[in-house]
Amino acid sequence: MKAKTLTVVGVSAAVATVSAAALVAHAQERIELTVVSWGGAYTASQNRAYHEPWMEENPNWRLRGDDGSANALAGLRAQHQAGNVTWDLVDMLPSDAQLACDEGIILPIDHDAMLEPAPDGTPASEDFLPGSLGECFIPQIVYSTVVTYNTEMFPSDAQPQTVDDFFNVEDFPGRRAIQDRPAVNLEWALYADGVPPDEVYDVLMTPEGVDRAFDKLDTIKEHLIFWTEGSQAPQLLADREVAFATGYNGRIFDASEVEGQPFEIIWDGQVVEWDGWVIPDGPKADHALEYVRWATDTQRLADQAKFISYGPARASSNELVGEHADLGIDMRPHMPTYPENYQTPIILDNDFWTDYGDELRERFANWMLR
Template identity: 75%
Template sequence: MTNKFKLIALSSAASIMALSAAAQEEVSLTVVSWGGAYTASQQRAYHEPYMAMNPNVTIINDDGSANALAGLRAQSQAGNVTWDLVDMLPSDAQLACDEGIIMEIDHDEMLAPAPDGTPASEDFLPGSLGDCFIPQILYSTILAARPGAFEGEQPDSIEDLFDLENFPGKRALQDRPGTNLEWALYADGVALEDIYDVLSTPEGVDRAFAKLDTIKDEIIFWTEGAQAPQLLADGEVAFATGYNGRMFDAIEVEGMDAAIIWDGQIVEWDGWVVPAQGDNVDAVMDYLYFATDTQRLADQAKYISYGPARASSAPLVGEHADLGIEMAPHMPSAPDNYFAPIVLDNDFWADYGDELRERFANWMLQ
């Protein structure tokens, strides 16, 4: 071999070694989510398998999703984006997308197809994808009640949440307008299909707050998802709103004595967004290709009762990994549960959210 070819061979070998070294560079990804049973399900279904396949990657969980939009805005304005991947609600994701602080997503280019080759854009359930949003789950906010709080007849409707005479006791509600305003109108007699039309008027907003006024003295507000079932378990409240997966975990795994009321469940997507100024975008996109494929979304349902966002994942949902119980009946979309859903209108909350959040915050302090 001539010196010239030796140099080329050495150069090529060096390049390959450099690329290999780069591929194995230690990467730390800060993934922001909701904490508790939900983050635990992501850890087991997504994070741990991915890190086992990619030992150079370390995933650090941050339970900051309750304030994700404000956090992204602050980091972007400061020019110091420390989050790599954020679990966010669609309405907040749309606002962040419009503001340019999260990346736009080419779903068919960036995400895995279904096993039969169906493109991601056709496999994810209708209405779930956003310009900057990758859905993971279909979940719902539900009402749960503690049977021991009442004698005789047990509550079974959203209307009962507002019935202090027949069902006295404290109520734990989330400290945001979403769900609370919809349920106030529903309990006040507004038809499910008319709720957002009514809520888009000043009179409808006043009506919703007036209904909430009737139980305000009995409300304990919660912020983090783990607080709602804990308040029920501790006997501090008779009712609590909460995420259906959290309540499932508290009831089925932890043995909490409570019952889910599926009437008026607020059905919503939840999913990922990628900060536009993050330092590890390539690593994040590799993770997302894995974590949002058909099998991984089905795997999450082994640990929590949230429905996978892909059509191809649904047939793969089986038993709970630890309890051995069939998970399909515990999904929000199960026929016995989906009899009176309120499908959350993300366009409405994108348009009116800031105004209603400000009014709700002031109302809580009054």
């Protein structure tokens, strides 16, 4: 009996030794992930809030950036078709994420099993803001596309205030810069034409509504410049090539508060969206999931709000939003969801753009060329 006991103890010790060795080997394994995002102030906020702290805690990890999110869906499709998936974690819009999910090129997410609960134990599915979770989509931020303007290009007693003013070239002259896609622009056209925010998609879902939106855009067509990358909008404003520009509220915050540009955001009609992560169906999916579980916990999402004016996608994170890490200013009034800013929001309908996006993108591209 004593000999058998010794034998069992010996085997257990050997297993423990092997397990410890395996853990050490895993900790020393060199792991490199290519993380795709949007660039500019947004990627900088991710670097400071997530990527750099993770690599400091895990020296064997290397996160390499790629500013390819503007063409993320096309890039993932091409890599999947070629059988060579080189992107490991991708920041993507929900409508594109749903298309990629339907095509089976990104991983489905069991949110409560794969993501951290809130500090009080609330499951992830209840802590992330309502409507933000997708079948393959892990939300990260709430942001908005806004109209902004260069305050020095208008008299101090006649500053624009509304989306209507953006379409009013007589009282508010100057060129306007808008993104080269239909989403947001068609919504604003209908809103400026008198459609209430909560009825925009009911109207846009009809052929007559689409015609109405394009007719409204025609009224400012000769005053438009089109931008593709998010960094172009504030640059066009700074260079005074345009008086107005549409842009992401975080980039405008960075330009005005960090760089000191004379920009003012028009919160009227802000188009509110989610943005977040998807995990490509590739060779490093397990590592990507390990990282994103940490990067989307309550503290990490609150940390990002220290560097950019995008609201965290978790309820538990919103309670932790405080001052900007460098400027020392209260970040809450700069968030899209701040009560004074959130008077007339248009909530972007990702299901609508999933269903009608291809058709409207084609029409919008043809309209730009006319």
